[in-house]
Amino acid sequence: MEILETIIGLEVHVQMNTRTKMFCECDNDAFGKPPNTTVCPVCMGHPGTLPVLNEEAVKKAIQVSLALQCTVNRENHFDRKHYFYPDLPAGFQISQYDFPLASSGNVTYEIRDDSGAVQAERTCRITRLHMENDAGKLTHRGSATLVDFNRAGTPLMEIVTEPDLRNSKEASAFAQELRRMIVAIGASEADMFKGMMRFDASISLRLQGTDDLNPRSEIKNLNSFKSLEKALQYEERRLRKLWEETGKPLPCNITTGWLDEEEKTRVLREKETADDYRYFPEPDIPPLVLKESAIAEIRKSLPMLPRQQKQRYKDMALDEKQINLLIEQPALRTIFDAVHKEMHDAKRAAGLVLTQLLGFLNAAGKTVEEGPDADQMLELARKIGDGTISANTGKDVLQKMVTTDKKASTIIAEEGMQNITDEGAIETLVQQAIDANPQAIVSYKEGKSAALGAIIGWVMKESNGQADPQKVQEILRKKV
Numbered sequence: 001m002e003i004l005e006t007i008i009g010l011e012v013h014v015q016m017n018t019r020t021k022m023f024c025e026c027d028n029d030a031f032g033k034p035p036n037t038t039v040c041p042v043c044m045g046h047p048g049t050l051p052v053l054n055e056e057a058v059k060k061a062i063q064v065s066l067a068l069q070c071t072v073n074r075e076n077h078f079d080r081k082h083y084f085y086p087d088l089p090a091g092f093q094i095s096q097y098d099f100p101l102a103s104s105g106n107v108t109y110e111i112r113d114d115s116g117a118v119q120a121e122r123t124c125r126i127t128r129l130h131m132e133n134d135a136g137k138l139t140h141r142g143s144a145t146l147v148d149f150n151r152a153g154t155p156l157m158e159i160v161t162e163p164d165l166r167n168s169k170e171a172s173a174f175a176q177e178l179r180r181m182i183v184a185i186g187a188s189e190a191d192m193f194k195g196m197m198r199f200d201a202s203i204s205l206r207l208q209g210t211d212d213l214n215p216r217s218e219i220k221n222l223n224s225f226k227s228l229e230k231a232l233q234y235e236e237r238r239l240r241k242l243w244e245e246t247g248k249p250l251p252c253n254i255t256t257g258w259l260d261e262e263e264k265t266r267v268l269r270e271k272e273t274a275d276d277y278r279y280f281p282e283p284d285i286p287p288l289v290l291k292e293s294a295i296a297e298i299r300k301s302l303p304m305l306p307r308q309q310k311q312r313y314k315d316m317a318l319d320e321k322q323i324n325l326l327i328e329q330p331a332l333r334t335i336f337d338a339v340h341k342e343m344h345d346a347k348r349a350a351g352l353v354l355t356q357l358l359g360f361l362n363a364a365g366k367t368v369e370e371g372p373d374a375d376q377m378l379e380l381a382r383k384i385g386d387g388t389i390s391a392n393t394g395k396d397v398l399q400k401m402v403t404t405d406k407k408a409s410t411i412i413a414e415e416g417m418q419n420i421t422d423e424g425a426i427e428t429l430v431q432q433a434i435d436a437n438p439q440a441i442v443s444y445k446e447g448k449s450a451a452l453g454a455i456i457g458w459v460m461k462e463s464n465g466q467a468d469p470q471k472v473q474e475i476l477r478k479k480v
């Protein structure tokens with residue numbers, strides 16, 4: 001019986017969050033703006049206009065290239081990739097063909113089980129990263145098709161992997177790690193829902209034990225991790241069945257589309273090659289020559305990447321679940337890092353942010369972004385740290401912060417929640433406790449020192465936990 005192996009490679013398109021478009025001064029943030037309002041003759045491809053390369057886009061693409069362990073190529077060329085489509089006003093896309101920005105990298109990623117525990121570590125090699133501009137967007141309404149060119153000219157990075165992925169789970173885990181890296185760098189929000197990150201997945205089969213790269217099926221334009229996984233699973237089953245029927249792989253490369261609702265692929269075209277695009281050098285953009293010193297400068301600007309962050313949290317002795325929460329949610333990470341810096345105690349910071357804050361947010365049906373921000377959490381941590389309130393009272397204050405959106409200091413003042421530190425007031429409370437618990441005093445005098453616990457407990461209860469426990473003990477010891 002022949003054993004078949006699945007071979008998967010990805011092409012990932014990521015929109016960069018630069019201020020302006022790739023080759024013109026148009027606003028690159030068209031989200032929520034009326035159609036065809038962030039356009040100009042350059043991004044509309046009018047004859048006689050000249051594209052000017054966006055420096056910020058080049059810098060961001062280099063940052064990502066370095067994070068992917070790629071070699072950044074000193075000489076870059078731009079090329080015209082020709083095809084006709086109503087959302088491509090110039091009739092060609094400006095891309096990079098044989099001199100891309102970066103090549104030969106790799107990404108290490110983790111395979112996790114359903115509980116989030118790491119099962120295995122894998123590495124996927126990166127073939128190349130190149131820059132290009134995005135096309136516009138078509139919307140189909142009944143028999144009509146509407147076109148919006150706001151997206152035309154948005155800077156894109158295309159990241160191409162080697163065929164190193166062996167199943168849909170690996171493809172999705174790799175893609176998620178890639179997304180985390182790009183978000184950490186700040187090159188894109190990579191919001192899948194807004195189409196900022198999209199995948200083309202190539203899949204083929206071969207006999208296990210061979211190195212054949214057989215003709216592949218390329219599934220175009222997958223825009224969520226879920227559709228990436230489902231489409232690959234579907235196509236894998238389909239190709240295996242075809243092989244069983246014909247006894248061999250696909251006869252030629254095919255391009256397919258994924259039908260989200262029907263959960264199946266559809267063949268769009270066959271036998272497409274690079275020749276069909278008639279690539280030729282873009283005459284209006286001179287070769288981009290990068291200085292080694294400039295690349296070194298950009299390398300220094302790289303922020304901490306998710307894997308390094310993960311190690312940092314491991315060193316703080318946080319558990320896997322807590323680490324995953326922080327790695328997956330940048331907003332939560334900002335809050336935790338700020339609170340941790342104040343408290344100098346990872347366990348207590350995790351208790352406040354990952355247990356209490358997340359618990360209260362969940363209960364209130366709010367996201368991290370809708371709850372207290374890092375400054376507000378920092379204020380609360382300081383109030384606990386300087387003894388204005390106890391950690392226990394802090395929990396009540398935090399719950400109110402989440403439900404009322406008020407600051408910690410406002411809630412403490414309004415509700416009189418600060419610790420009682422006034423000695424006179426505590427002395428009165430202690431005397432009342434002694435009067436109310438004569439038996440405890442008798443037991444203490446008989447040598448049972450633990451009996452004082454009952455007195456302290458009484459004071460704490462009477463004061464709603466606001467009496468300073470240190471002072472209560474001191475005064476009590478003086479009295480008995």
Ligand SMILES: [Zn+2]
Nearest residue numbers: 024026040043
């Ligand atoms: Zn423009």
